[in-house]
Amino acid sequence: MVLILLACTAGTTSDSPESEADNIRDLRTDPAEAKDADFLIQSPDYLVPPNEQLMFCYWGTWEGPTVGVNFYEFLQSPGFGHHAVLTQVQEDSSDAPDGTWLQCGTGEDQTVMSGTKPLIAGNEVVEPGHGRMTLPEGKAVKILEGQRWMLQSHYINSSADPILVRDLAWGKTIPVENVEDWVGSYTFNHTGFSLPPHEATSISFDCSWNHDLHILSMAGHMHGTGRSIFGATLGDDQPVEEAEVVYDVPVWNEDWRYAPQILMFPGEGLEVKASDRLYGQCDWYNDTDTTLAFPNEMCVLMGLAWPLEQAIGCDGAHPPPG
Numbered sequence: 001m002v003l004i005l006l007a008c009t010a011g012t013t014s015d016s017p018e019s020e021a022d023n024i025r026d027l028r029t030d031p032a033e034a035k036d037a038d039f040l041i042q043s044p045d046y047l048v049p050p051n052e053q054l055m056f057c058y059w060g061t062w063e064g065p066t067v068g069v070n071f072y073e074f075l076q077s078p079g080f081g082h083h084a085v086l087t088q089v090q091e092d093s094s095d096a097p098d099g100t101w102l103q104c105g106t107g108e109d110q111t112v113m114s115g116t117k118p119l120i121a122g123n124e125v126v127e128p129g130h131g132r133m134t135l136p137e138g139k140a141v142k143i144l145e146g147q148r149w150m151l152q153s154h155y156i157n158s159s160a161d162p163i164l165v166r167d168l169a170w171g172k173t174i175p176v177e178n179v180e181d182w183v184g185s186y187t188f189n190h191t192g193f194s195l196p197p198h199e200a201t202s203i204s205f206d207c208s209w210n211h212d213l214h215i216l217s218m219a220g221h222m223h224g225t226g227r228s229i230f231g232a233t234l235g236d237d238q239p240v241e242e243a244e245v246v247y248d249v250p251v252w253n254e255d256w257r258y259a260p261q262i263l264m265f266p267g268e269g270l271e272v273k274a275s276d277r278l279y280g281q282c283d284w285y286n287d288t289d290t291t292l293a294f295p296n297e298m299c300v301l302m303g304l305a306w307p308l309e310q311a312i313g314c315d316g317a318h319p320p321p322g
Contacts, residue, residue: 224257
């Protein structure tokens with residue numbers, strides 16, 4: 001039996017999308033894509049006007065028992081999806097009842113995303129807007145009974161027509177007693193930067209792991225003015241100059257904002273100690289006429305690690321060395 005978690009049409013921010021414009025291109029994904037799934041999350045239908053980018057947030061609750069997820073896949077409407085991230089949220093259901101959705105990520109609506117962490121993170125990019133997580137046998141991500149989640153969907157409509165879109169997320173589960181090691185996501189970044197127009201800027205972050213872990217994957221995330229990004233491991237008191245670079249993209253491609261370059265560590269993964277640190281550095285050249293800041297630009301290193309039952313994160317700003 002497939003556990004289907006989909007919209008209740010509650011709390012919408014607009015009338016039916018079909019009533020808002022003519023010449024709508026119907027690009028909604030087909031739920032039949034979720035073959036042999038144990039659960040399926042289907043977003044509401046969203047309308048994205050021409051030459052606009054919008055982010056949508058959609059809330060729900062995990063209705064089954066506590067399980068392990070060892071396979072996960074998400075699919076956005078082709079050609080225009082930037083990302084669809086399934087996050088865990090802590091607020092009471094009365095704050096955002098199941099089925100609520102709204103445009104988010106801009107202005108005051110950014111507050112609805114504060115405190116969220118990835119619930120499941122991918123480790124494979126099929127194509128932009130289509131990703132997967134596949135874990136080794138015995139390893140799984142924990143989803144608790146009653147866990148509240150939010151599906152965050154980002155679309156960039158570069159066409160001359162409005163588009164009607166819909167996202168899917170589905171996966172396979174295993175009983176808790178069959179899980180040998182729990183896998184969680186990490187997101188280390190810097191959000192306090194400011195990029196002056198027509199200038200090159202470098203920033204870095206320095207974050208402790210705070211757990212003895214095996215790192216399974218790592219990916220970098222920047223946007224259109226990015227030039228390079230790298231990540232390096234450090235011991236507790238080790239200076240940055242002695243860091244061991246483990247993730248390095250010396251020439252950033254703007255297209256990779258839609259398709260992260262994911263590094264997989266072989267075997268059991270890259271071992272780090274709780275006192276070890278991850279040092280990351282991003283370089284940009286802002287060729288626009290305006291100052292850029294988060295979330296219009298980003299500097300993120302993220303991935304999967306074990307043993308880790310809950311997602312971890314760090315916003316650790318430091319000036320780059322030298």
